[in-house]
Amino acid sequence: MRYLCLIYDDERNWAKMPRENADAMSTEYFSFTESIKKSGQFIGGEALQPTPTATTVRVRSGKVSTTDGPFAETKEQLGGYYLIDASDLNEAIQVASRIPSARLGAVEVRPILEFASANM
Amino acid sequence: MSDSAAAGIDAVYRTESRRVLATLIRLLGDFDLAEEALHDAFAAAVERWPAEGMPANPRAWLVSTGRFKAIDHVRRRAKLDELTAINGVRLHWSPSMESDPIDCIDDDGVEDDRLRLIFTCCHPALNPDAQIALTLREVCGLTTEEIARAFLTPAPTLAQRIVRAKAKIRDAAIPYQVPSRADLPERLGVVLHVIYLVFNEGYSASFGGALTRHDLTAEAIILARLLVELLPEPEAVALLALMLLHDSRRAARVSDEGEIVLLDDQDRSRWNRVQIDEGLALVDRALTSRRFGPYALQAAIAGVHAQAATAGATDWSEIVGLYDVLLRAERSPVVELNRAAAVAMRDGPEAGLALIDAILARGALADYHFAHSARADLCRRLGRTSDAVASYRRALELTQQEPERRFLEGRLRGITA
Numbered sequence: 453m454r455y456l457c458l459i460y461d462d463e464r465n466w467a468k469m470p471r472e473n474a475d476a477m478s479t480e481y482f483s484f485t486e487s488i489k490k491s492g493q494f495i496g497g498e499a500l501q502p503t504p505t506a507t508t509v510r511v512r513s514g515k516v517s518t519t520d521g522p523f524a525e526t527k528e529q530l531g532g533y534y535l536i537d538a539s540d541l542n543e544a545i546q547v548a549s550r551i552p553s554a555r556l557g558a559v560e561v562r563p564i565l566e567f568a569s570a571n572m
Numbered sequence: 573m574s575d576s577a578a579a580g581i582d583a584v585y586r587t588e589s590r591r592v593l594a595t596l597i598r599l600l601g602d603f604d605l606a607e608e609a610l611h612d613a614f615a616a617a618v619e620r621w622p623a624e625g626m627p628a629n630p631r632a633w634l635v636s637t638g639r640f641k642a643i644d645h646v647r648r649r650a651k652l653d654e655l656t657a658i659n660g661v662r663l664h665w666s667p668s669m670e671s672d673p674i675d676c677i678d679d680d681g682v683e684d685d686r687l688r689l690i691f692t693c694c695h696p697a698l699n700p701d702a703q704i705a706l707t708l709r710e711v712c713g714l715t716t717e718e719i720a721r722a723f724l725t726p727a728p729t730l731a732q733r734i735v736r737a738k739a740k741i742r743d744a745a746i747p748y749q750v751p752s753r754a755d756l757p758e759r760l761g762v763v764l765h766v767i768y769l770v771f772n773e774g775y776s777a778s779f780g781g782a783l784t785r786h787d788l789t790a791e792a793i794i795l796a797r798l799l800v801e802l803l804p805e806p807e808a809v810a811l812l813a814l815m816l817l818h819d820s821r822r823a824a825r826v827s828d829e830g831e832i833v834l835l836d837d838q839d840r841s842r843w844n845r846v847q848i849d850e851g852l853a854l855v856d857r858a859l860t861s862r863r864f865g866p867y868a869l870q871a872a873i874a875g876v877h878a879q880a881a882t883a884g885a886t887d888w889s890e891i892v893g894l895y896d897v898l899l900r901a902e903r904s905p906v907v908e909l910n911r912a913a914a915v916a917m918r919d920g921p922e923a924g925l926a927l928i929d930a931i932l933a934r935g936a937l938a939d940y941h942f943a944h945s946a947r948a949d950l951c952r953r954l955g956r957t958s959d960a961v962a963s964y965r966r967a968l969e970l971t972q973q974e975p976e977r978r979f980l981e982g983r984l985r986g987i988t989a
Contacts, residue, residue: 453745540747541697542755563744 454495454564455536455544460528461557463502480552488536493547497534528557535564577622584630585614590713592634594685597692598748599635600642603710603738608645613638631682686711687802688748690795694763695746702737703766705730711798712791722788723773750803760803764811764867767795771815775822776973789819806861810868813854817874820847832979836883848878869898888918905936913946921950941970945980957987 466474481499488494506522522529534551538544541561548559589610596606613634627633693706704723708714716734720727740746751759774788796812824838833839855875858868873894880886895911908931916924928947937943948963964984971977 540745541695542747542749542751545697561744 453538453540453544454566455538455541455548456562456564457534457536457544457548457551458530458560458562459532459534459551459553459557460526460560461531461553462527463529463531465556466502466531477552484550484552485534487550488534488547493536493538493543495535495537497532499532500530502531503529531557574622577626580626581614581617581621584617584626584634588631588634589614590711591682591686592631592638593710593713594689595635595682596638596642597689597710598685599639601748602742605642605646606638609638609642610634612641612645616641683802684750686798687750690763690799690802691750691759692741692746692748694759694766695741696759696762697744697746698737698740699733700766700769702733703762704769705733706737707766707795708770708791709734712795714791718787722785756805760805760807763799764807767792767799768811768815768867770795771818775818786822789815789822793819806858806863807865807867809854809861810858810864810871813851813858814867814871814874816847816851816854817871817878820844820851820878826975830975831982832975835877838883840881843878851875852878866898866902869894869901873898886917888914892918905931905934906940909937909940909943909946916950921953925950925954939970941967941976944970948980948983952983952987960987 469477485494485497503522506520508519508521508523510517510519531553534547536544536547538547541563544561544563548554548561551559553559592613593606593610596609597603600606600609616637617630617634621627690707690711693710694703698706705719708719708722709716714722716731717727719725720730723730770788771792774785774790774792793812793815796808796815799808800812820843821835821838823844824840824842825833827833851871852875855868855871858864859872873891876887876890876894891914892911895907895914899907899911909928912924912927912931914924915927925947928943928950931937932943932947944963944967948960948967951957951960951963961984964980964987968977968980968984971980
């Protein structure tokens, strides 16, 4: 099973964080990523630029509208993701709980919708 | 069919149907398919047992018949490999579909399946309402209509809750397994919480006309017994003790007219001694494990009450001491409130009132009717009538339960008369 782990936290915390804490966090992320690569659970993952860089695009009646900022204003923003391979939800939860940001924000674990054609 | 054959199948249904279902869920990897298979297996039993005689191992017969019927069913709906492609997730945890199930249905295996079923129904990734509904439906075998009636929820709402939960189990691949040692404390906590919520809904129905709904307390006790049998962890033992000790007072808690009788005023000869003796023994067993938690402490408190021959003989110092330990384990305003009530009994109403006022002043429990009725009661005992009236009125505004309302109105009439 593939699961997408969406990492949400308050991006202002990152901006406010003292240098050494940010470095420690980065090191933790690095070693976490290494560990799930080694275990074969890692499929992909990226960190995102903060929401001021976001652009929301909609098409209505054939017309493209572009607005500044993320789709929803929330206290915690999508800051990155991991796509993982896990045998079941318990294993996925176990991996998600080791993502460093889970301690500060939250990780949403979503199973990937597999289409039949993908298996054939 | 002869009456004795029918009675035999009926008895097997009562003792084995939940076990057979739990094993079929593992073998087939799908709740709905397993329920259908269970139904088909018993339909086949009704047809064949009267003529052929009951098999030596009815459980194994039912499991393999149900499994056979389900596979047959699935094959008729689609070729198996096509189905695997379309419903890859559904068959995800059913590697044993083609293996011989007989070796999986020895007694230990079956009991493991029941435990798996409990942990799957109480998985923390499921919505709490769905955990309760699914547990009562799959583990206890209650019908959707029975659960809906017990929780005063429309049956379609409840049915939808169950459908959604099953869909999540399938689509998110919630595994059918007993959690690992590392996860056990948290996961067992959810199971115990679900059982206790079922019990409390029955013991002190949060709304509606009747004070208690015995069907739910009975189901909760059956569930806890099953859990203790399968996984005798101290907190599971303690929860069973707590529920037995509370339930032992059932006959004395409500008057013949359906009115509330407070602990102090209960006819203790109507307490169920069998439940008390079993409960006290279980409290001891939990406490001596030295790995006890909040349920053991609450059960110990209930045990102190159960051992007092009269209300006046209650050892309030012991109870306050147990609440002190409980507060350290579980800092909750409700526990603080209960401790305050015990302090009032030990040191007098003034001391208890000061504690309750401090809790309310912090803004905690402002909407909890028991906090206001407890405050009202202490004010009444201190002769502070206008304070008592105000607090009884506040409690009345907050309660949603008919007997509680009548009780509070009675108290209000008593002091304003």
